[in-house]
Ligand SMILES: Nc1ncnc2c1ncn2[C@@H]1O[C@H](COP(=O)(O)OP(=O)(O)OP(=O)(O)O)[C@@H](O)[C@H]1O
């Protein structure tokens with residue numbers, strides 16, 4: 001089979017960082033070439049070069065055996081290369097249809113925008129991508145997972161010869177990921193070459209026809225698509241690797257959070273916002289409690305309403321913090337109560353992209369560092385240095401701009417920042433999205449260490465293995481209500497059934 005794509009000897013430096021060191025990469029028509037590698041290995045950079053976003057320092061790219069030079073994404077697009085980037089480039093202020101047709105608008109014979117036609121075609125594209133959303137909804141009102149699906153619909157619309165998917169399932173539920181796999185297989189059948197980047201190793205045998213592993217800017221090996229996960233992990237991390245999940249805690253302590261038949265009513269009704277309607281759960285000192293459930297059942301809404309984040313409203317029912325009734329609902333109240341929150345959208349809410357890593361990390365601690373209104377540079381530098389090494393942020397440069405870090409390393413910065421505020425209760429929404437398997441293990445270990453010292457954690461995740469491996473208890477939500485609770489040791493199947501609303505516990 002002749003190569004659809006050949007990349008040879010690709011080199012790229014960003015200042016002192018050698019992001020790619022002589023990388024070769026091939027793609028043939030009708031294959032799914034999975035690209036694996038630790039955070040910062042160079043995966044997105046390599047694909048950025050292919051799609052004309054980044055200029056290589058050296059090396060060649062050929063399509064159908066002919067050398068090509070893309071000066072910008074538009075030229076790559078014209079050559080049939082379509083990329084769904086890791087950090088989505090949708091315009092939040094525009095509706096779905098306008099995003100799908102951005103730069104490619106349908107016009108009436110009079111030269112005006114043909115909205116009805118764009119809406120109708122958009123609806124078809126969404127259906128193809130497996131989403132039931134109204135195309136006239138603004139992107140800003142969509143959840144992360146829904147945005148991801150819109151980005152996928154947009155890519156399908158572009159009729160690619162080469163489709164690059166950079167962590168497409170990071171924010172998707174299991175069902176949505178299934179649909180995506182079917183779509184990818186269909187594209188394969190039509191002869192599209194797909195490059196697929198993911199940190200979810202369990203996906204590899206489902207879709208890969210070829211697997212390449214990168215580390216530190218170089219290709220370090222190939223793996224068979226059906227290779228056991230342990231082998232993939234070894235190639236990825238480059239060292240023996242035993243335990244992803246740390247051992248569980250001993251006895252939990254006093255109750256940090258207690259919700260009993262709690263409901264939250266936002267001041268302003270919001271389309272698609274699932275109100276917490278009847279929530280009962282507790283989080284004690286030293287405990288990691290999981291929140292399971294399908295996408296859209298209200299997990300994110302529950303966490304953001306507890307923190308008072310981007311929503312105003314009132315809680316009713318029993319809401320107790322530290323054994324006392326608490327008036328949660330504003331960020332100030334939450335922080336006062338020792339609650340910290342990591343949202344599922346690191347770019348939208350967690351980080352200031354154009355600021356340095358150091359500034360981002362100390363943001364949450366400014367008060368503590370400056371007891372007398374003075375910033376102690378020395379103390380600050382020490383705290384930042386410690387946080388960077390504790391979370392293994394790469395490169396460990398306090399002055400680096402967050403926007404220039406790889407996706408997984410940005411997520412580590414979000415973590416470092418929130419934990420530095422020394423919360424009692426930590427609310428986490430999809431905390432390891434885009435984080436590689438080695439760094440995940442490190443984050444889990446940090447959480448357990450802090451739990452051992454008394455921290456309570458409430459964590460929502462759509463990755464069931466993560467909840468099962470990490471949590472002491474798992475609460476399942478459905479339709480804005482908590483419907484079941486399981487002790488550690490529950491199986492995936494049982495959780496899945498409960499998530500579908502099939503059991504109803506007292
Ligand atoms: N614009 C930039 N300026 C400076 N450094 C950069 C820039 N873009 C990428 N880098 C660096 O290049 C290296 C490779 O980054 P890249 O985003 O390609 O990693 P990745 O394999 O996609 O990781 P992840 O799994 O976390 O997404 C990292 O060290 C990153 O910090």
Ligand SMILES: [Mg+2]
Pocket residue numbers: 043044045086166406407408
């Ligand atoms: Mg990346």
